Amino acid sequence: MLNKLAASELVLNEDGSVYHLNLLPEDIADKIILVGDPDRVAKVSKYFDTVEIKKNKREFYTHTGTLRGERITVMSTGIGTENIDIVMNELDALVNIDLKNKEFKTEHKALELFRMGTCGSVNPDVQVDNMLVTQNVVGLDGLMHFYQDYNFENEFSKNFLEKFPYEKIKPMLYFSDWAEEMGTYYKDAKYHGNTATFPGFYAPQGRQLRLKAVDDKFLETLNDLGITNFEMETSAIYALSKLLGHKAITVNNVIANRRRGEFSADHHASEKNLIEWVLE
Template sequence: MTLSASEFIQNSDGSVYHLNLLPKHLANTVITVGDPDRVNAVTRYFDKIEFKIQKREFHTQTGTYQGKRITVISTGIGTDNIDIVLNELDALVNIDFKTRSVKKDLTTLDIIRIGTSGSIQEEIPLDSFVLSESAIGFDALLHFYDCNQILDKEFSESLAKHMNWPKENPDPYVVNADKELSSKFKEEFHRGVTLTNCGFYGPQGRVLRLKLKDAQLNEKLNSFNFSGKKITNLEMETSAIYGLSKLMGHRAVSLNAMVANRVTKEFSKNPKKTVDSLIQLALKRIVA
């Protein structure tokens, strides 16, 4: 089936619409970061860089690290951006750009998120690293896809009951990391459950001037336990990365630098150093 111009959008040079990439520009190992400036922070460790491009918040560089070809791409903030990035990354390897049809033989990407996050458990200290074994989505993104087969319904239903979840909010969903890819990152990482939310302030229990609907939001998240699993940290992309990756047949893992602890009310004194340490550790594990 040929995909219509309104569904699979290509630029005048044939590149995919938002990312402005052609299939030849993408490596099979992809590192995603939120901040466009963080792309340079990763690729400064590369042996060489073969390609660079930036369109809007989507900054992409492809090169080699210790001989391994890797693409680094910034997603911007939020699961809405992840919907764009993951669909277009998949298109680059699994859609024929000339015939505009899905390929018979599909390619699996390794997708590694390197991002910042805030801990909601006191025992996970500032400047430590958390690998997300599971991700909870408080956004609605995955509900627009046929996704029941990849969700941990028992987990999400237990959480909704614990939170006394409002009917007007999107139902929480839970997706697990890829076990094989996660196994590359065994040491130096806390293992945890990451909560992805649709905002940075109210949705993560922060109060500046606006009153929260549920003033006990973070306390409830902190006390939740499902079969020995606690929610360890809050951020804004992981659930969508895990969900879309599983649906498309890709492998994904999220690595989080803890730059805040919401229980102790502390923020890292040198978050750039913490993120840089995570970048170097991730690169070493990727090629190990």
């Protein structure tokens, strides 16, 4: 790859900020909390001691400030791994590419990324309104197959692939895992588990309205293969972090148990507990 990037590859706004996130390098901290919902950004940053940056474009809202003397950023990604693809590449560009000259920097900077979200569980033993940290993740969206250099395998991925029965979906699968050293932040989480990242909310998550999902046992099958919970972003965050040299961990609040048909009685209170617990 050439060191000099074409204007069509690294697209910038008129002020030199990265195209979608609308951010300059000085706008972000080295520790970044990623949330899906733009409305959740202010719910997080209200706990900061100071807020110095507030920027947004489309669904990407960013607040940067300080918490207990340390600079910190919270950013919304929107829903899905396609949005994570944008967020991860543009965050990396902010710290590892000279935007003015459109050249790679000689020294690499690693960000610490904390996904703070909600999820559903496929394990009937997991109780709602509790925190779950993702250790292993399988992506069912196919994103990482577009990246030439991505290759990941561990015991979880080998066992999952060997027993996964859905041949039409199997070519889309890819795997990753957490930055284990970041697990010390949240070692007291009630659950640590294996997450499935889905490319949609309805059939990919086994929901059926007027259209039929792949079968009626999909979530149960995933649980039998070692999956604890599901959501829509973590596989891309973990995998792209590995490829780009960053560190990532996901902490999700379990707001639904699909196998038991349960949903949080007060998911707003549950969200507040998640924010306070993660920031603690």
